[in-house]
Amino acid sequence: MAFLEVKGITKLFGGLTAVDKVSLQVEKGEIVSIIGPNGAGKTTLFNMLTGVYTLSEGEIIFEGKIIHNRTPQEIVQAGLARTFQNIRLFAEMRVIENVLVGMHINTHYTFLDLLFRTKKFRSVESEKHRTAVEILESIGLKDKMHNYATNLPYGDQRRLEIARAISTNAKILLLDEPAAGMNPQESEELLRFIRGLRDKGYTIILIEHDMNVVMNISDRIYVIDHGKKIAEGLPAEIANNKKVIEAYLGRSE
Amino acid sequence: MVLQQLSNGLTLGMVYALIAVGYSLVFGILRLVNFSHGSVYAFGAHMAMLFVSMQFGIIPAFILSIVLTGILGIAIDKMALAPLRAKKSKGIAALITTIGISYIIQNVLMITFGSQTKFFPKLFDFGSIYIGGVAFNTTQICISGVSLMLLLILSCVIRYTKVGLAMRAVEQNQKAANLMGIDVNFVVTFTFFLGGASAAIAGTLISGYYQIVYPNMGFVAGLKAFSAAVLGGIGVLYGSIFGGLVVGISESFAAAYLGGSYRDAVAFLILIIVLLIKPTGLFGKKGITKV
């Protein structure tokens, strides 16, 4: 069985079928992209994977365990973390604090530890701060760690979202349009960064409209249209798939 | 007796509803709980009393008080709240500002009029009507009538006019409303005028009903009306009327069957229970935030 196995999941909003019996498999260490026209149901798919929405139908199995009936917190614990298409940072918190919140689930000390500032508390805190700074450095935000998230320009906010997701120590990262709002130069940097993540052992599921990024980085691609999976395959196959070109890519550049 | 208590409760409920509409209106547009509303209501009542005592006649006094209180509403916004909006500060700062304003209004009323309870002439009295042994005071009926009419007019304004559309837009997203060419400040001013005017209407009618006015009259009534507005789903106008009725009737029955000292507790208990079952009030809609 695959690392992450999505079996025929469906989401209804009233009369609208936003996601329609979609199945996917993701293997460990892969970068899998999900593309499709606007309103195809990609973000909704992420929302189901991360427990924001309950499924209308189907099941999600991660590392052999059913996770679709778990709370969002349990799903993060299990190892799926995400970024948001509409940036949702902790606006009035500092950049580094955003990352530290991301580390919340693996910051282990008890209430008494924190109340009495025990040795354990101090060592865990300084270790987490060190890791946080490392993560920020790796994504190029170390200089801005004292800033408040809300004051960052759009592109940096996107980066910070990724940093925050990484910091949960997740096994799978679900990135929803991380390159949106970046210029080609910047998205290229991002691309390198994401590759680096994979090399470190992360599995990545990516939603992206920037074909430069998608085609260059993905191991495999799924295409969704109107809630249904219409194609899957290697980047080269997808790029030449008639259906995909018609529904999504438009005339090639 | 049960019927009589029901009728008592209905009137009381209409009283709350009348005040609650003002809360809902301002909240509906600005997402701001206007804590000065209770004292604005007291201000309206005092103005009406003042003009009546100056021999203006009841109707002109009523109208003058509505206009003046509406202007007070505008002044509150222009002087205290608009600067906060310009700074894009959090709603909670505005909450404290309105608390400060209510201190000012209430104490100024006290200094000018004294803290004692004063007489207010009866507005319209055509005696009581008896239906099946239950007494309906005509004043009660008038209060209900006016509340319903006010609500109807306000609902129509918000639903069907351009100003109404602008009001809803400002509620949703002020920045975008600006970009649409909506004069946000005007819309807010207009809202505060309506809020003030409705408070004056409520203040005058209710004072006429109980025939008394006093500077602190807005405090308890304001709290109850606020909870009525929340109970009905704050921001939803017809919800306010309904919430007002629920609070009024439950209070009336609690006072009769549990004792008068329980009435306030029961009103709040019902509020809490309703909110626990339906966290956005009876008619409130959940905020839409797509992830």
Add this chain to the structure above:
Amino acid sequence: MKEKLSNLSNRINAFIESNKKIVYPVLAILILGLPYVGSSQYILRIIIMIGVYSMLSLSLGLVTGYAGQVSLGHAAFYAIGAYVSALVSISFNLNFFITAPIAAFIAGICGLLLGLPTLRLSGTYLAITTLGFCEVVRMVLLNWESVTRGPLGISRIPKPSFLGIELTISNFGLYYLMVAFLALTTLAVVAIVRSKMGRALMAIREDELAATMMGVKTTYYKVAAFVISAFFSGLAGAFYAHMIRFIDPNTFTFDTSIMILSIVILGGMGTIGGMFLGSALLVSFPEVLRFLQEYRFVVYGAVLVVMMRYRPQGILGGQKKTPYKLPKGGG
């Protein structure tokens, strides 16, 4: 002007930061020596009340300032603490130092009872529920006559006594007791906010859903904040009851709740120092403004309005310019 002010506060902060070893001991000596520098009992009582409100606002600050859950009914916990301690000490003839923790504990349990069901609510709906809870508590105090003595209130509450010495304002005992309680509260609150719990609370304030998606158990933390907050408010209530020695349901009204909330917001949400500053200002203003006679509360209201207008984020609130302080060995 404003720039200068905020620069000043920054510089003060920086000074404190860099001279920790000197500043804190000096401060401690100042606080401990205060009653001996010839301040009158009148001033001392005001200072003690500032302490009481600092405790209250520190604890509400956890819920409102850090977790972003506005409560309009915090006086309820204050009242519960006061009543429990007063009643227990009178009925069982127990020492204040036993009854006060009991009172705080029971207030904490009430915080749990309120917190658990109401945390589905948010914003205005939560605010009105807490207000309602406070009114219900007041009505219980008023009507449950067999226990609370209803409108008669509780009179002749014993003074706190320590090793057989009755603590009063004149022998400075109450002052030092206050200092101890406040220190306890402050240390606990500081410990909480400078930890993963504090960060979790702030994350909830900023974006509850995003916090959830980071694995923060939002309900747990909100309830925990409520309970801790109720605990310390209850402790403040116990202290107050034994200091003032008479309490009745009118002692703890909506006005008290509003006062506490005003301090939190005026001082600056999500700050510790702001709570002290806010308490000092709002408790002393009515006294300072006494010369205005009946205009006292007109001006008081105006002060609130003006302060919010010029510093809507609160006196010490808003974004700080000082860099984030990394723990030793971190980063």
Add this chain to the structure above:
Amino acid sequence: MLSIRNINTHYGNIHALKGISLEVKQGEIVTLIGSNGAGKSTTLGSITGLLKATSGEVWFKGQNITNASPSEIVKMGISLSPEGREVFPALTVEENLQLGAFTRKDKKGIKESYERVYELFPRLFERKKQTAGTLSGGEQQMLAIGRALMSSPQLLLLDEPSLGLAPNLVLMIFELIQSINKQGTTVLLVEQNANMALSIANRGYVLETGKVTLSDDAKALSNNESVRKAYLGHI
């Protein structure tokens, strides 16, 4: 038509625009490029009156609009499709569009505009009654652009219109910009996709940390070595 003269804009202590001057002539497509945080959105905000420049002047059609309110500026014929979409979440798609035409009085013209927007974005027509807050990201972007078009502006400001749109729609948007420009609307375009922006623009400005560092013909810019390096990517 639009002329910005030496404006400075601050966010509190942050000096975001440091003396920017630029010019948009009637009938042009002008593009602003620059990396993250360069001040592009801030520039647009300062033109529309959402942000107040601390010094400098903004002129539009011979009038000084530096201190005009946003609503006055919209009435004069400037319309912005903002960064972050800024739709009215609880209102329906239709009501959002209706608000786009808030300053217009010509019923017939408005109706035509509706039809045009729906024709451009059939998806919006399908979702006429859906509340805007539940639209997908791309759908909201369509709505934001459609809404800006509803006022039939003389000067259209677009802040990253292609953001979050599928490739086929991106192509369509750029075609759209060209076509409305041909019909007489002047466009000031902020784009990350500098390649495409320069390909349809007449002129361009390069912003770096709050300053204009380059301004030239669009062609010249896209051939400029340093621009290519910094903004156009190598892929």
Add this chain to the structure above:
Amino acid sequence: QSSSKIKIAVAGPLTGDFAEYGTGFKNAVELMVEEWNKKGGVLGKQVEVVVFDDKNNGEEAATIAEKIVADKDIKAVIGHFASGVCMAASPKYQEAGLVEMSPSASHPDYTKEGEFIFRNNTVINVEAKVAVDLATKTLGKKKVGILSVKTDWGTKTAEITKTLVKDAGGEVVAHQEVVDGTIDFSPNITKLNSAGAEVVIVAAMYNSLAPFATQYKAVNPKIELVGFSNAYSQQLIDLAKGSAENIHFPTIFFHGSADPKVAEFVKAYKDKYGSSPSSLTAQAYDSAGMILQAIKNAGKADRTAIKDELYKMNYPGVTGATKFENKIGDAVKTFTMVKVQNGKFVEVK
């Protein structure tokens, strides 16, 4: 001890919801002091009144009590208003040994704090007896309803009234309680009326009694009402108009009293402040008189001496003769019975 000044403090609500009462206190005390000062002051010194606002808030009252006791020139305090507020401050006065004379405190425990704590107010059980007599004898009704405010005074009064009604051979058909500040009495009236009350004894101040009377008489014009002395105020008639007719009261202060002192006081008060004094105001006036008299009797302005003299005194004031018995600071009073007739208070014979 031989300081140059004699100061009397007035402490009460001058701001907030109860400002009218504090203002009444202040006016009355100033009037009394002015009269003494005109006659040369006390012990040859002019007396000064210092006023402290407590907003009717216990916390503030305790704070200003500190301020008051620290001023050695202050020889006694007249105030505070509500019992709860008085009792928050009284431990301080007792501890410092300064007389606190409240014209209004009604809590049974108030004077138990110590011997420096006095009140010049009626004592509940005596007054309730008169009220019940009015209801059952004067008005001759047997079916009695009770309305009381849920304050220390109202609750205690209602409790005592209940037993007294039974002793007088009447029947309490219904008892309704309301919280202070209630203005809508319809549910209570419905209840009282359907229980068949012929007379309602109302333990509430004028601002509740007036709307209650108005609302009740709209439902049942034949109902008889009996109030208490703290509702004795011109305001009652101004507010309730015709509905105030035939409300009966016990009172210790009566405008129309044959005593020339009273007429003089009422005239002086009206001339100076433009309104007529209420019962509580008159009680404050006498409180000041007692303090000044005590200083005079003691021959020295000494805090403790004032207390001692008060216990020896039998003061003839506008609220009748007052004395304090058995070293307890509760004033013993005699009552007059009045009713409203043709828009005026008249004595009931």
